[in-house]
Amino acid sequence: MRADARRNRERITTAALRLFAERGPEVSMEEIARAAGLGVGTLYRHFPDRRALAKEIAAVTLEDLLDAARAAIARDAPRWDVLRAMVAQAAGRPMSLLKSLLEAGDTETPRLRELQDAYNASLTEVVRAAQDEGTLRRDLSPDQVMGLFNLALCRPGARADDAVVTVVLDGLRSRGDAAAGTGQVRVAGR
Amino acid sequence: MRADARRNRERITTAALRLFAERGPEVSMEEIARAAGLGVGTLYRHFPDRRALAKEIAAVTLEDLLDAARAAIARDAPRWDVLRAMVAQAAGRPMSLLKSLLEAGDTETPRLRELQDAYNASLTEVVRAAQDEGTLRRDLSPDQVMGLFNLALCRPGARADDAVVTVVLDGLRSRGDAAAGTGQVRVAGR
Amino acid sequence: MRADARRNRERITTAALRLFAERGPEVSMEEIARAAGLGVGTLYRHFPDRRALAKEIAAVTLEDLLDAARAAIARDAPRWDVLRAMVAQAAGRPMSLLKSLLEAGDTETPRLRELQDAYNASLTEVVRAAQDEGTLRRDLSPDQVMGLFNLALCRPGARADDAVVTVVLDGLRSRGDAAAGTGQVRVAGR
Amino acid sequence: MRADARRNRERITTAALRLFAERGPEVSMEEIARAAGLGVGTLYRHFPDRRALAKEIAAVTLEDLLDAARAAIARDAPRWDVLRAMVAQAAGRPMSLLKSLLEAGDTETPRLRELQDAYNASLTEVVRAAQDEGTLRRDLSPDQVMGLFNLALCRPGARADDAVVTVVLDGLRSRGDAAAGTGQVRVAGR
DNA sequence: AATGAATGAGACTTCATTCAT
DNA sequence: GATGAATGAAGTCTCATTCAT
Numbered sequence: 001m002r003a004d005a006r007r008n009r010e011r012i013t014t015a016a017l018r019l020f021a022e023r024g025p026e027v028s029m030e031e032i033a034r035a036a037g038l039g040v041g042t043l044y045r046h047f048p049d050r051r052a053l054a055k056e057i058a059a060v061t062l063e064d065l066l067d068a069a070r071a072a073i074a075r076d077a078p079r080w081d082v083l084r085a086m087v088a089q090a091a092g093r094p095m096s097l098l099k100s101l102l103e104a105g106d107t108e109t110p111r112l113r114e115l116q117d118a119y120n121a122s123l124t125e126v127v128r129a130a131q132d133e134g135t136l137r138r139d140l141s142p143d144q145v146m147g148l149f150n151l152a153l154c155r156p157g158a159r160a161d162d163a164v165v166t167v168v169l170d171g172l173r174s175r176g177d178a179a180a181g182t183g184q185v186r187v188a189g190r
Numbered sequence: 191m192r193a194d195a196r197r198n199r200e201r202i203t204t205a206a207l208r209l210f211a212e213r214g215p216e217v218s219m220e221e222i223a224r225a226a227g228l229g230v231g232t233l234y235r236h237f238p239d240r241r242a243l244a245k246e247i248a249a250v251t252l253e254d255l256l257d258a259a260r261a262a263i264a265r266d267a268p269r270w271d272v273l274r275a276m277v278a279q280a281a282g283r284p285m286s287l288l289k290s291l292l293e294a295g296d297t298e299t300p301r302l303r304e305l306q307d308a309y310n311a312s313l314t315e316v317v318r319a320a321q322d323e324g325t326l327r328r329d330l331s332p333d334q335v336m337g338l339f340n341l342a343l344c345r346p347g348a349r350a351d352d353a354v355v356t357v358v359l360d361g362l363r364s365r366g367d368a369a370a371g372t373g374q375v376r377v378a379g380r
Numbered sequence: 381m382r383a384d385a386r387r388n389r390e391r392i393t394t395a396a397l398r399l400f401a402e403r404g405p406e407v408s409m410e411e412i413a414r415a416a417g418l419g420v421g422t423l424y425r426h427f428p429d430r431r432a433l434a435k436e437i438a439a440v441t442l443e444d445l446l447d448a449a450r451a452a453i454a455r456d457a458p459r460w461d462v463l464r465a466m467v468a469q470a471a472g473r474p475m476s477l478l479k480s481l482l483e484a485g486d487t488e489t490p491r492l493r494e495l496q497d498a499y500n501a502s503l504t505e506v507v508r509a510a511q512d513e514g515t516l517r518r519d520l521s522p523d524q525v526m527g528l529f530n531l532a533l534c535r536p537g538a539r540a541d542d543a544v545v546t547v548v549l550d551g552l553r554s555r556g557d558a559a560a561g562t563g564q565v566r567v568a569g570r
Numbered sequence: 571m572r573a574d575a576r577r578n579r580e581r582i583t584t585a586a587l588r589l590f591a592e593r594g595p596e597v598s599m600e601e602i603a604r605a606a607g608l609g610v611g612t613l614y615r616h617f618p619d620r621r622a623l624a625k626e627i628a629a630v631t632l633e634d635l636l637d638a639a640r641a642a643i644a645r646d647a648p649r650w651d652v653l654r655a656m657v658a659q660a661a662g663r664p665m666s667l668l669k670s671l672l673e674a675g676d677t678e679t680p681r682l683r684e685l686q687d688a689y690n691a692s693l694t695e696v697v698r699a700a701q702d703e704g705t706l707r708r709d710l711s712p713d714q715v716m717g718l719f720n721l722a723l724c725r726p727g728a729r730a731d732d733a734v735v736t737v738v739l740d741g742l743r744s745r746g747d748a749a750a751g752t753g754q755v756r757v758a759g760r
Numbered sequence: 761a762a763t764g765a766a767t768g769a770g771a772c773t774t775c776a777t778t779c780a781t
Numbered sequence: 782g783a784t785g786a787a788t789g790a791a792g793t794c795t796c797a798t799t800c801a802t
Contacts, residue, residue, distance in 0.1 A: 005782075029776060039784040040777085050776065103346070137360075144353040151341060151354055163334045164341060170327075171361025192802065195765055218792060229767045234794065236765095385761075409797060419763040420798085430797065483726070517740075524733040531721060531734055543714045544721055550707075551741025572781065575786055598771060609788045614773065616786095 009046050011036040016057050020094035022156065025054065055112050058101050061093050062115040069122045080135035082126050084169065087149055088160035096154040120146065137174045148172065199236050201226040206247050210284035212346055215244065215291075245302055248291050251283050252305040259312045270325035272316050274359060277339055278350035286344040310336065327364045338362065389426050391416040396437050400474035402536065405434065435492050438481050441473050442495040449502045460515035462506050464549065467529055468540035476534040500526065517554045528552065579616050581606040586627050590664035592726055595624065595671075625682055628671050631663050632685040639692045650705035652696050654739060657719055658730035666724040690716065707744045718742065 015035035019027045029050060033040045047053040065086070072085040106112070123142050130136035136145075152158070152168040159165070205225035209217045219240055223230045237243040255276070262275040296302070310332070317335050320326035326335075342348070342358040349355070395415035399407045409430060413420045427433040445466070452465040486492070503522050510516035516525075532538070532548040539545070585605035589597045599620055603610045617623040635656070642655040677683070690712070697715050700706035706715075722728070722738040729735070 002782085008783085028774090033785095041779085041784050041786095042782080044777070045782070048777095137357075140353060140357070148354055148357055151345070155341070163330060164338060167327075167330070167338055167361035168357065169361070170365075171357035171359070175360075192763085192765070194802065198765080219794085220792075230794085231768065231796085232766050238794095240793070382761085388762085408795090413764095421763050421765095421800085422761080424798070425761070428798095517737075520733055520737070528734055528737055531725070535721070543710060544718060547707075547710070547718055547741035548738060549741070550745075551737035551739070555740075572784085572786070574781065578786080599773085600771075610773085611775085611789065612787050618773095620772070 005046075008036075008038060008042055011038060012043055012046055012053070013057060013060055016053055017060065017094060020054075020057055020097045021092060024156065025094070025097045025100045029053075051106075054097055054101060055106070055109055057094060058098050059112050059115055061095075061098060062112075062119050065089055065093070066115065066119050066122060069119065069126075073122060073126060078135060079126050079130035079133050080173075083130055083136065083145075083172075086123065086126065087152065087165060087169065090149060090153045091158050091160040091165070093153070095150055095158075099150050099154050102150075131174075135174055136172055140172070145172065195236075198226070198228060198232060201228065202233060202236055202243075203247065203250060206243055207250070207284060210244075210247055210287045211282060214346070215284070215287045219243075241296075244287060244291060245296075245299055247284060248288050249302055249305055251285075251288060252302070252309055255279055255283070256305060256309050256312065259309065259316075263312060263316060268325060269316050269320035269323050270363075273320055273326065273362075276313065276316065277342065277355060277359065280339065280343045281348050281350040281355065283343070285340055285348075289340050289344055321364075325364050326362055330362070335362065385426075388416075388418060388422055391418060392423055392426055392433070393437060393440055396433055397440065397474060400434075400437055400477045401472060404536065405474070405477045405480045409433075431486075434477055434481060435486070435489055437474060438478050439492050439495055441475075441478060442492070442499050445469055445473070446495065446499050446502060449499065449506075453502060453506060458515060459506050459510035459513050460553075463510055463516065463525075463552075466503065466506065467532065467545060467549065470529060470533045471538050471540040471545070473533070475530055475538075479530045479534050482530075511554075515554055516552055520552070525552065575616075578606070578608060578612060581608065582613060582616055582623075583627065583630060586623055587630070587664060590624075590627055590667045591662060594726070595664070595667045599623075621676075624667060624671060625676075625679055627664060628668050629682055629685055631665075631668060632682070632689055635659055635663070636685060636689050636692065639689065639696075643692060643696060648705060649696050649700035649703050650743075653700055653706065653742075656693065656696065657722065657735060657739065660719065660723045661728050661730040661735065663723070665720060665728075669720050669724055701744075705744055706742055710742070715742065 012032065016027075016032050019032055019035055029040055029043060032053070033043045036043070043053070047056060068089040069082075069086050072082045072089075075082070101112070102116075120142060123146055127136060127140070127142045127145050131138045140148075148168055148171075152165050155164065202222065206217075206222050209222055209225055219230055219233055222243070223233045226233070233243065237246060258279040259272075259276050262272045262279075265272070291302070292306070313336055314332040317326060317330075317332040321328050330338075338358055338361075342355050345354065392412065396407075396412050399412055399415055409420055409423060412433070413423045416423070423433070427436060448469040449462075449466050452462045452469075455462070481492070482496075500522060503526055507516060507520070507522045507525050511518045520528075528548055528551075532545050535544065582602065586597075586602050589602055589605055599610055599613055602623070603613045606613070613623065617626060638659040639652075639656050642652045642659075645652070671682070672686070693716055694712040697706060697710075697712040701708050710718075718738055718741075722735050725734070
């Protein structure tokens, strides 16, 4: 691939990443192209159709999250903190895109599936460990935890420390844990 | 209104209620008509435009929720249980429609506004009482609680006792409360 | 035909006459029915379709005009005055409907055709006589005079003595005629 | 703008100009597109909506008329002849479109408004001068003259020398003028 | 027979996708 | 290879016409 082609592809994914994150999964192709400073034609040269672009963005996002997750996992810290880090990482990403792709249930995209599997595997690992260390409640499967993360983060303007995330994290905390619920939600005047 | 017209109006609202709940606020008029076993024209005879239908469905939903909320409030039970009942009532309703209408910010529909205000008032009342009785965490405003409910329930297939709702409710529970977190999430195989 | 049926038919034609005259040939069937205080169904019972109603209104109008024309013709007055009377009669009638039907060129409606023929015959008679008496310019066919009348009158709010009618009549006046152009147009401030 | 785009835009305006002139202001976008040999989408790329197309056609028409009017005004000829030239220019143009836009009363389109004002100014100038030179009857305001022109020309197939135009012009001629009414209408067999 | 509800074709418009330049 | 113009299917809405009550 030529240098300019690579540059264009990059511009597209950057623009799409931002727009999908800021405005949800329904942004028009025209708009993405405009934000990338390119014509639609170029967009379609790089991605055969809208789904392909969406999947690419999803994949890139998952790769990033996976890298960050692995880094967090490698650290010598309570698994609960690793979980929190994974949530923090996901804030500001196009999670609603991930979710809508997941809901659409596309079984034919190996790369995406692999990434999802890998991410799920990492998450599962952390979830199990956190459950073992007694910080994460035991009655949830990793998938369900994933669902809750998605939920907490699939909002425009989601931040890692806002009320929703805090409450969800507290809800995930093990009940027997005395240290639970130390996070305080800032009461905002709407 | 003639018997057949009433019957058809009912069919329309039933179909719309279901489709908006199952598939979100973007279902097409054509599809709603089809689901009701009617032509599009009939839809438009009963509701001048898409917004009107959406508002009607929203209003009906809010009325139901409000009735149920008032009934629950009237009962002699812990306010926490009232909150739970309100959440339970909302499951399976077109909450995402409510949300999108709220976001669209239509100030010109008195009935809807009144219902929203009344519902908010009820919720606020319960929230404050639950915070007073020490079951609901004190660092959240009623609006934030509302936001969390919306979040927990604006999903296709949301159920009153699924993992998401359970975790969110637990996250809302006051930390000092020894009885907290008794609810068990069923571990589902995805 | 029963008495109430006749009454309804009358209501319809009255309403249609007025609406076609005031608002042109595009009024909706619904609106005509409403103005008549009836349901659309009743309208369609009396007139198989929109064209039929339009033709009926056109026919009624032509009949009226024809009666008035014949009365005027019978009088002992200059033929020019008869012409003017015919124009005056036509003001406030649904002339644009007549025109649009004429343009649509429906050859299959005997009654309408007969009426048009009869009216044309009367007009032709008057036109020829006026041309003979030297008041109407000689370079126009009766059809063209008819066209000009239509033109002068196919306006919402056309009145028998407004600027347009005056100018058209003056333009029709024979040039050699010393008495021509006595009519003064009121200069309106728009 | 690319060559093909310009060509297509031209095709659209040409087709629209013709259809609006021949069939009035209500032609469908579909039909205009078909007449231009293009898809509807292309129409909408060039003109955001129906009104925009209509305004463009109106503006182009007014520009043409204004140019021709100014050229005629600049000539050393009786103002009456200038008036006639202005009428002649307008024949075959989509005057009914102009009229309907005027009636719709769009105050938000500066260009169109300027053109209308400029054209009205030119016409007013010529009308006053013709009244001063004694050829145009004095009992009409420029607006009324404009109204008569519209009337004479808002017909499908209006031609500069047909019976209607001739009669209207003769009706506008000053009565004291001995030379009046020299124009002969061709008697058509319709 | 009267009513007005139901129908569906057609109008306007948007946007994912294809294709000429 | 890039561009943005062209396409047409699909969505919302209207209205002439049909039909159940």
